[in-house]
Amino acid sequence: MSPLVKIRSERDQMSAIERRIADFILENAHLLRDYSSQQLASALGVSQSSVVKFSQKFGFRGYPDLKYSIGQALARNGGDVPAAPEQEAGDDYARLEEALRRSKAAAEEETRLLNPRERMEEIVRLVDGAARVFVFGLGDDGLFAREFAMRLSLLGVLTVHHADPILMMANLSAARAGDVMLLFSEFGQLPQLSQISRQFQACEGKVVSITRHTSNPLRAHADASLVVSAHDPQPHIEALLYRSALQYLLDFLFVLLCQANPERHRQLGINLERIRHLLET
Structure with missing residues (x-):
């Protein structure tokens, strides 16, 4: 199972600090390679040990392994769902339609896994x-x-x-x-x-x-x-x-x-x- 899918599916059962880390990772997965555990902790206002424990909770030895696994998943799949086609600026109808389609596809895939x-x-x-x-x-x-x-x-x-x-x-x-x-x-x-x-x-x-x-x-x-x-x-x-x-x-x-x-x-x-x-x- 993709680490991003697993993190998202477990989010509702996390503590407040864990949810803060999870939300950042889910929203900034493509930028994660630029963050060390200390930088991530500083950006979120949590301790470095919280980041390490979060990684270990999902079966990784530490944050570097989690970061590597997410990077590999993104490289294989281009993310959890297919990339959206470019939309014309201001085309709210098309943007909303594509966002809903992608979100449904992601929810169904997570549920399947x-x-x-x-x-x-x-x-x-x-x-x-x-x-x-x-x-x-x-x-x-x-x-x-x-x-x-x-x-x-x-x-x-x-x-x-x-x-x-x-x-x-x-x-x-x-x-x-x-x-x-x-x-x-x-x-x-x-x-x-x-x-x-x-x-x-x-x-x-x-x-x-x-x-x-x-x-x-x-x-x-x-x-x-x-x-x-x-x-x-x-x-x-x-x-x-x-x-x-x-x-x-x-x-x-x-x-x-x-x-x-x-x-x-x-x-x-x-x-x-x-x-x-x-x-x-």
Whole structure:
């Protein structure tokens, strides 16, 4: 994983000093070669040891190794995302369009790297082997939960979906060992979801959390987790990046489920044909 991607994805879990160092590195990666650890520390108003410890936190022996690794990543890829084409001066429309496209591409790439193949395949096995899959989310998370529950149903997966926590809690009486629950929560802090998660696990079911790549109660107690990385200093842009990266992650999970079980793939075709026929009559 690119050191810049790793630093960006871990930013939310850093201390204030670490975030100051991380932000400088992320915003000035191409200039980093001109800074020694002492110069960087002086520019940020932190101690040199803080810079060294920051580097070691990401698995490097010290700041020179971190700087070298970032330089190599930039040389290989030209940065985390493709360079933007030159825009005419004052062309705000084109600038905004290109900036959003690049930011979405970066968020999706970071999210891909944070969910390795082994983890994705483990979750595919859990979902494909479950007798029932419970799906739950609140607010905006509920929109993604509802859509993914529908996709699972098209694959022939017996799916239990509710947008009301009380109804979902009541339905846990039907949960059995081997069932799976997908819990959608961007920040993983809602106490209702934690309660539902614990009750479901008490029924010997497996919980899969879908949250931001942060330390949060829901992710900490889940049996498996999918994580989303989306960062931008502008809150409205960051929200868009989260939705885009989450949609990419769910789309890929759906494709993996289609390929993992030929019978489910066949059932998908049957259900899509039934829906087409229903809409045409």
